[in-house]
Amino acid sequence: MSNxxxxxxxxxxxxxxxxxVGLREVTTGLFSSEAPAKPGYLIEAATxxxxxxxxxxxxxxxxxxxxxxxxxxxxxxxxxxxxCHNVANGGANGIGPNLWGVIGQKPGTHAGFAYSAAxxxxxxKQAVWNDxxxxxxxxxxxxxxxxTKMSFVGLKKSEDRVNMIAYLxxxxxxxxxxxxxxxxxxxxxxxxxxxxxxxxPAEVPAAKPAA
Ligand code: HEC
Numbered sequence: 001m002s003n004x005x006x007x008x009x010x011x012x013x014x015x016x017x018x019x020x021v022g023l024r025e026v027t028t029g030l031f032s033s034e035a036p037a038k039p040g041y042l043i044e045a046a047t048x049x050x051x052x053x054x055x056x057x058x059x060x061x062x063x064x065x066x067x068x069x070x071x072x073x074x075x076x077x078x079x080x081x082x083x084c085h086n087v088a089n090g091g092a093n094g095i096g097p098n099l100w101g102v103i104g105q106k107p108g109t110h111a112g113f114a115y116s117a118a119x120x121x122x123x124x125k126q127a128v129w130n131d132x133x134x135x136x137x138x139x140x141x142x143x144x145x146x147x148t149k150m151s152f153v154g155l156k157k158s159e160d161r162v163n164m165i166a167y168l169x170x171x172x173x174x175x176x177x178x179x180x181x182x183x184x185x186x187x188x189x190x191x192x193x194x195x196x197x198x199x200x201p202a203e204v205p206a207a208k209p210a211a
Contacts (some may be wrong), residue, residue, distance in 0.1 A: 020074055057139075057158055062131040063180035065162050066169065074167025080150070087171045096150060103165065104128050104174030115135050118147030130175060 078087065086094035091098045097113035108115040108123035115123075122145050126133060137144045139163045140154040144192070155161045 007063075029062040043166075052207075059132060059135065060158065060162060061180060061182050062162075062165075063134075063178040064182055066131070066177050067167050070163045071164030071167055071170055073160075074163035074170075077155065077164055078167060080155075084150075084152075087168070089172055098169065099168060101133065101172030101174060102129055103131075103169045107133075110155070115148060118145050128175060131165055131178075135161050136165060 011069050040159070058191045075162040077086075081087075081096075081099075085099050086092055087099045091100060093110065093113045097110040097115070099110075105128060106123050107126050107129055108121075114159055133144075135158075139147055139153050141150045141152055143154075155164060167175070
């Protein structure tokens with residue numbers, strides 16, 4: 001091997017070694033695995049999830065839910081109202097008015113009770129207490145009728161309010177239960193009603209597609 005060839009080879013080896021070292025430096029820089037102090041982006045999903053949960057509280061179809069509501073549960077939940085309300089026929093007014101027959105009665109008109117201006121005003125706009133108004137009122141009384149003197153936080157669970165309305169209806173209520181109309185219920189409730197099951201076609205031969 002001539003000197004010249006040796007130099008060439010040595011040079012090549014040296015260049016390769018340098019290249020490897022250099023590459024290592026470069027890659028360490030490129031692929032550093034240190035976690036950044038702050039993530040570069042945040043996915044703000046929380047708000048949407050919250051809104052979705054609120055939207056899930058859809059107005060029930062009262063013609064469907066009232067006949068199957070749990071009256072015993074409604075009666076038990078009335079313990080929360082009893083500090084202020086009596087629901088017996090001819091019962092006395094307390095901190096709140098007697099509630100016998102309240103469903104179907106004009107809001108703010110029970111004899112002998114001094115209602116707030118807010119409740120009396122509500123009564124001038126609403127003919128009678130019906131299911132939908134009671135459902136909203138019992139959820140958050142002071143939000144639904146701003147200025148009411150009913151200082152009660154509300155029944156947050158939809159089921160509790162339905163049971164309470166059914167119970168109040170049973171205590172002298174004069175409003176007929178509406179006919180079931182599931183089609184009018186909000187879209188969120190529709191799949192549960194319409195969801196097909198594997199067994200359905202065999203067991204319901206009458207369910208022919210409309211011509
Ligand atoms: C801290 C006392 C208090 C509690 C607890 C309470 N209420 Fe009331 N409620 C009142 C008062 C006071 C009024 C009258 C509101 C007004 O005049 O603004 C009222 C009004 C009402 C009315 C309207 C009555 C009408 O004649 O128009 C209904 C219905 C009603 N309450 C239902 C309930 C139910 C159901 C509960 C339990 C889930 C309950 N309230 C819990 C104090 C209370």
